[in-house]
Amino acid sequence: MDFPISGHHINPLYLAILGFVVGIFGGFFGVGGSFLAGPGLFVAGLPMNWVVGTDLAHIVGKSIVAMRGHLVRGNVDMKLGLIMAGGTIIGTEAGAQVIQHLKQLKLVNVVVGVVFIAVLVSISAFMAWESWATITGKRTRTQKRKHKDDESAVSGFSDRIHRIKLWPMIKLAESEIKSISLWTVLIVAMVGGLFAGFLGGGAGYVRMPLLVYVLGVPTKVAVGTDLFEVVISSSYGTMSHAIKGNVDILIALVMHTGAAVGAQIGVVLTQFFRGPRIRLAFSPLPFIGAVLIVYGLITGHQMK
Amino acid sequence: MRNRSWDSLKAFAIELVRKKTKAEQKKSEPSLKAFVVQIAIFTALVVSYFFLVLSFLSHWLKEIFDQDKLVYALVAWGLIATQGVVLEIIAAALLKGVESRMD
Numbered sequence: 001m002d003f004p005i006s007g008h009h010i011n012p013l014y015l016a017i018l019g020f021v022v023g024i025f026g027g028f029f030g031v032g033g034s035f036l037a038g039p040g041l042f043v044a045g046l047p048m049n050w051v052v053g054t055d056l057a058h059i060v061g062k063s064i065v066a067m068r069g070h071l072v073r074g075n076v077d078m079k080l081g082l083i084m085a086g087g088t089i090i091g092t093e094a095g096a097q098v099i100q101h102l103k104q105l106k107l108v109n110v111v112v113g114v115v116f117i118a119v120l121v122s123i124s125a126f127m128a129w130e131s132w133a134t135i136t137g138k139r140t141r142t143q144k145r146k147h148k149d150d151e152s153a154v155s156g157f158s159d160r161i162h163r164i165k166l167w168p169m170i171k172l173a174e175s176e177i178k179s180i181s182l183w184t185v186l187i188v189a190m191v192g193g194l195f196a197g198f199l200g201g202g203a204g205y206v207r208m209p210l211l212v213y214v215l216g217v218p219t220k221v222a223v224g225t226d227l228f229e230v231v232i233s234s235s236y237g238t239m240s241h242a243i244k245g246n247v248d249i250l251i252a253l254v255m256h257t258g259a260a261v262g263a264q265i266g267v268v269l270t271q272f273f274r275g276p277r278i279r280l281a282f283s284p285l286p287f288i289g290a291v292l293i294v295y296g297l298i299t300g301h302q303m304k
Numbered sequence: 305m306r307n308r309s310w311d312s313l314k315a316f317a318i319e320l321v322r323k324k325t326k327a328e329q330k331k332s333e334p335s336l337k338a339f340v341v342q343i344a345i346f347t348a349l350v351v352s353y354f355f356l357v358l359s360f361l362s363h364w365l366k367e368i369f370d371q372d373k374l375v376y377a378l379v380a381w382g383l384i385a386t387q388g389v390v391l392e393i394i395a396a397a398l399l400k401g402v403e404s405r406m407d
Contacts, residue, residue, distance in 0.1 A: 016351070057380055060381065060385055063388075064389060065392040243374055243377045249365060252380075254357070257353060261346055261347050268339065
């Protein structure tokens with residue numbers, strides 16, 4: 001079927017199924033799912049600038065729904081989320097500007113594709129190592145967190161971050177953080193926003209690990225708070241990319257219909273898994289996305 | 305009359321985002337059977353809806369896209385956000401309806 005806005009031909013059922021799969025992961029892991037949605041759109045034949053913008057748009061509706069699910073379960077640290085919002089918006093706009101520049105240079109597919117692959121493979125490897133080390137007890141540090149079911153092999157790193165006394169210091173009661181520099185929080189938010197604007201989606205694949213490992217937020221709160229940021233970054237990113245002509249909202253609407261069904265299933269599934277196991281289950285997914293992009297870049301072949 | 309409908313709208317919005325107690329969360333967790341029935345009905349509704357979207361909105365959106373990118377950006381955000389919220393409300397109402405029929 002032809003999508004007149006981007007001028008591309010894609011099977012709508014492929015989009016709905018892609019949205020459905022991404023919706024399950026989004027609801028379950030608390031990430032927007034762009035590690036699969038972006039590569040999925042790329043191999044369907046969309047150029048990277050359209051992939052980034054359209055993926056951001058489809059995530060708006062899905063993340064609002066998933067965020068509400070976590071909000072009523074008490075998994076969102078509203079104070080942390082609101083503080084991060086400023087950094088997220090600045091980072092998202094910066095990412096969108098880089099895409100615009102690359103579009104003019106006609107380098108957007110190669111540059112975004114290569115960065116996407118590097119980021120996805122790194123995240124996949126790190127999360128697999130960390131969660132496996134935590135579950136099997138081979139921790140680099142033996143320190144345990146307050147929640148016995150939410151230990152982390154690298155929780156010592158977040159403790160060192162908490163000791164950086166750079167004024168102003170803030171307290172995040174919901175995240176059980178007694179004192180942390182405001183600048184650390186804003187930098188984490190900006191990095192997340194930059195990835196959202198540059199690679200599309202909500203950038204939960206970067207923000208969620210940063211919240212857990214750098215800020216030391218408990219995994220369940222990190223999942224909910226990350227979704228709150230995804231709502232902000234995807235909303236701002238959608239507006240910014242749509243003005244720049246990078247959003248095919250019809251593709252996004254079709255993908256979201258599948259995602260809405262998948263998200264219902266994903267949120268319910270979170271009740272049955274503990275912190276490190278959620279992270280271990282998440283770890284191979286970014287790698288699958290990387291394989292799809294490599295396939296698209298090397299062969300130039302598009303699956304329709 | 306207007307005040308009453310405003311109050312009920314406000315109460316509905318607050319209820320939608322209010323942090324639930326552990327007991328409320330346990331009560332609101334659907335039984336597997338009700339959840340599967342809800343997902344089946346919801347899927348049918350969503351599939352029929354997306355064919356409506358494709359046939360009615362495509363030309364209108366293409367025109368806006370060509371004429372004014374700012375308006376297009378606002379409409380695009382509004383459409384996807386509304387779709388998210390409306391589908392969520394339908395899903396919640398369906399689950400309630402399915403569970404009350406099963407009781």
